[in-house]
Amino acid sequence: MSDRMLTMAEAVREAMSIAFDERPEVFLLGEDVGIYGGAFGVSGDMYHRYGSERVLDTPIAELGIVGAAVGAALSGMRPIVEIQFSDFTAQAMDQIANQAAKIHFMLGGALHVPMVLRTPQGSGTGAAAQHSQNLEPWFASVPGLKVVVPSNPADAKGLLLSAIDDPNPAIFLEHKLLYKIPGRDPVPEGATRIPLGVSKVVREGKDLTIVATGIMVNKSWEVAEKLAADGITITLIDPRTISPLDMGPVFESVEKTGRLMVVQEGPAQAGFINEVIAQLAGSSSFGSLIAPIKRLAGMNIPIPYAPQLEKAAVPQFDDIEAAAREIVKNWR
């Protein structure tokens, strides 16, 4: 068992490198992914290791980048696109939502688009409203896309390898604040894959089930750790792939704990995490609930520039802790 502790940036780079080594048709393209090593340093030295044929610096033209990748994927390549900030995917949305996601179906299954679009998302860097969004629901609401939201380096590596293998276009949403943080778990050596569409039970408890995505998994884990000292134990579930969504472990857990809290960074209104609530409310596990479902999500506002306001706009450790304590205390 390896005990290598990597950051998410290192783990993603390692997964891309393994895919590059395994398959000659894999290549990376995006703004500043080459000589500069990526806006957040994720591609790092790959340009120097694999050369300009496989690590392509592109012009600042997101629609063109994704269009080129879709074309390459249709022609038998397996492109990995990096978009510098997920906010900029708006520029490329026609290629993502109307082309990549649908070509397979428009052509009766004759062709497929094995493309992965990696992009950093989220707030907390002081980059203001146009560089800080969490856009999980944009992609999760487009059938034909697989949407992956890793919360830690080990999952990021295993899930990215599976996303590259997958014949469908996949959107891979990496949180900026996780890039530089080592995960809690070591990252296995070699080409260890984690299947898409399988939720992970991060920890098990009996008082409350928390379903969280991305960076909120980490915050919730810290809260669970703190509350465990007070005798409140939490089952924490990380869907990892938000489309397709694996609800099985959520149903199973809610039947045991009777309480559900969901946490996401993006705005509450029409957020992805609402899907978890909707599916639970329509399931037979509904009858196991002993408390109203608690939703913690971002405020319905553009992310503010002022650091204090930016922090207040999305759930933080204290918010999650207070909500978890309240739901367990009030509903017995």
Place this chain on the structure above:
Amino acid sequence: MSFKYPVVMPKMSMTMETGELINFHVAVGDQVKSGDVLFEVMTDKIDMEVEAPADGVIESLVANPGDVVEIGKPVLIMLTETEVMAFDFGAEDEPVAAVEVITAPAPAITTPVAPVAPVAPVILNETVKAVPKARVEAANRGIDLRTVRATGPDRTITMADVNGAQLDPAIAKRQAANKALIAKGIEMTRGIAQASFTRSVNANFDHATFMAAWAKVLRNRPDLAAHEHIGVALIIESKYGSALPVFRDPDQLKIADLAALVASTTDAAKNGKVPVAMLSGATTTVFDLTTYSMSSATPFLFPNQVTSVTIGYESATTKIVSLTIDLNFCDFYDGALLLDALVASL
């Protein structure tokens, strides 16, 4: 044969302790039919007419108009031809068997029955707000959530509220009385040598078909019957306890008529009401366990009954029929033949 039956001051609400007798509608010596009004009672909440529980004759008037009578105390005494198992579930005292046999006892046909009076629960919330599991739990335990005090946020009923909920005292009383009744039955059954037989049956049948088939089988064995009729008691569970309405000679009714009677009686029993005429005369008992997805129960025989049958669940298409016999009246061979004949006719 006749029985002395005291008609008592009924408990008509949770808070009621006494009632005032307003007037009698009958006089000593009057012949009354089941359901005839005997007297009127006034409480702080309601006025009510008290009806005769069975056909009979008014023997004596115990209370006088204007008297304030404690619940459970007799207002008048009537003589009935049928034995009425009279447990006063509302009274504070132990359930009293108010039956006094004043002629030489013949082989009594006794059917333990939880009789029936409307319960007036205390409604705390007309509109119930409850967590989903509280609703599931309340339904399972027969708790009316409107009577549960809500302590959760926004006056919502929590699991703690349901877990701490007292059953409606009237219902609890009934259940206690029911237990006493069952204990008494077991006491009387104990010592009877009995045997049980079980067969799987791959057939679909409803209660009416089953009771008719069973009565027909019994009719071919007059040697087993101490009675001229066949009375099939069907155990029906409700929040008021077990009710055992008796279907007389079901094999001699048109099956459609019997089915309608079974349906209406089952509905009534679930609401705590069984026609008085159906409270006695059982010669055998049928207990359907499939409602609870159970396959078998402890063999039982009610006093003065030679047989009982349970219908158990085996699979979606298969049921388990178990017959228990009193070995004082028949032997193993009889038991096997009876069950064989029953299964064959299904």
